[in-house]
Amino acid sequence: MIEILDVCKAYESGNRALRDINITIEDGEFVFIMGRSGSGKTTLLRLLIKEEEPSSGEIIVNGMELHRMRRRQVPRYRRNFGIVFQDFRLLKDRNVFENVAFAQRVVGASSRAIRESVPEMLKLVGLSSKYKSLPQHLSGGEQQRVAIARALVNQPEILLADEPTGNLDHQNAVEIMDLLWDINQMGTTVVVVTHSQEIVEQMGGRVITLDRGRMVSDEIR
Ligand code: ADP
């Protein structure tokens, strides 16, 4: 469970990115965070993975109070999350298999574990046949699938996606959203940041809307 309690975030520049945010997300939920550019969506995700600290308020994830966590505990804490970005962030000089395997190598997985899980993940995202391809030879939609496979290969409890369809055409955007939905159905909590009204209308579900740092609604559509 994610609990965000009375959280405010002001950056050193004086930018007040978030104000009095209260959100609870249960295990297994699928949640959209909506809002225009600059409304604080990315800041909220960065607070969750402890890349930034709230100026006030607190965040509790699975009972862990983030402000009490020691610096050396943060890498392990972050393994609760898989993260997907708008710009995919793949390693350009590594093929699809290695891009996914990389996430496992970082956490010290055995080569045997890697040989087992990478093909499994590529199958899940529908890219089994492209495991040898370099990112530059894939479409945007395919690159995002690789990024999703990489985000999930260490079996995180929570998947955070920051504008995952922002660089995709409509058809690919719909397919990526369907994939995220399937992943949620398999038990992963999914939090998707988007400014696309269209995507949200199409998918429905819980939608939290931010406007200039404030939460203006939290509703089921
Ligand atoms: P969104 O993801 O909804 O576009 P952000 O969370 O990126 O919004 O930004 C919210 C506000 O905080 C904006 O006014 C932005 O300029 C500001 N901001 C974001 N990151 C930083 C930073 N590292 N330093 C200073 N201001 C920031």
Ligand code: MG
């Ligand atoms: Mg953003």
